[in-house]
Amino acid sequence: IxxxxxxxxxxxxxxxxxxxxxxxxxxxxxxxxxxxxxxxxxxxxxxxxPLWALPDTSILFRRYMEAGKMINVYDWFESFGMVLDSQRRSRSLRQRTSGGSPQKRRREDGEDASEEEMDEEEEEKWKSEVQARFIRALHELDYMGFIKHTGRKADHVLRTIYDVLD
Structure with a gap:
């Protein structure tokens, strides 16, 4: 080269x-x-x-490309979290459909509905994981020079790349 x-x-x-x-x-x-x-x-x-099947940095970069000149970090985090939630739902659905015989699945579906829902501890663990994955992807984009921090607004970052062709 x-x-x-x-x-x-x-x-x-x-x-x-x-x-x-x-x-x-x-x-x-x-x-x-x-x-x-x-x-x-x-x-x-x-x-x-699908967007949820991409690596975390790629998900964040796709959202970066959809944003304007200034990006609100909280809004960026929320959109990233929604993508990861769809990823989580897809994986849990795939695990449910791939498991066991039809009789076993019927027994599992008949169990208490409260067991299907996450308890608060698991939900907090998931939120912490989403936040950690977001911060890691954000720092990777920062390290590569795609964002610049603003002095005026602490909760915003500036885009540094605009001319990206897909």
Missing amino acids: INPAPRMSIINALLHPYDVINAHKGFFGADAATGVSDELIDGSASHKV
Whole structure:
């Protein structure tokens, strides 16, 4: 590579993370543990991946691209949390449908409805996890230079990249 374009490479990796994983499979081996299912890594389906299936930094970057010049961090966090909630619902639904025989599922569905709902401790644990994942993704975007902190408004950040083409 004579004239690399690191900025565009980073933006492309944030917008299409599974394309990058698929392209680099040869370097790490085809059976390298990536933590994602093979149907998501498949190159033909990577542009149709739902938002909740993306890595946290990619989710936050997609929301970054939809925002204006200034981003309210709390609103950004709330939209990130909604995506992670849909991710959580999808995973729990997938676990329920993949488990056991029909008789076993009927028995589980017949159990007390209060057991299906999360208790307060689990809910607090989930909120802490969402907050930690948001902060980590936010710091990664900050480290890469995509946001700038404002001196005037403590709860806002400025976008530094505007000319991104998908």
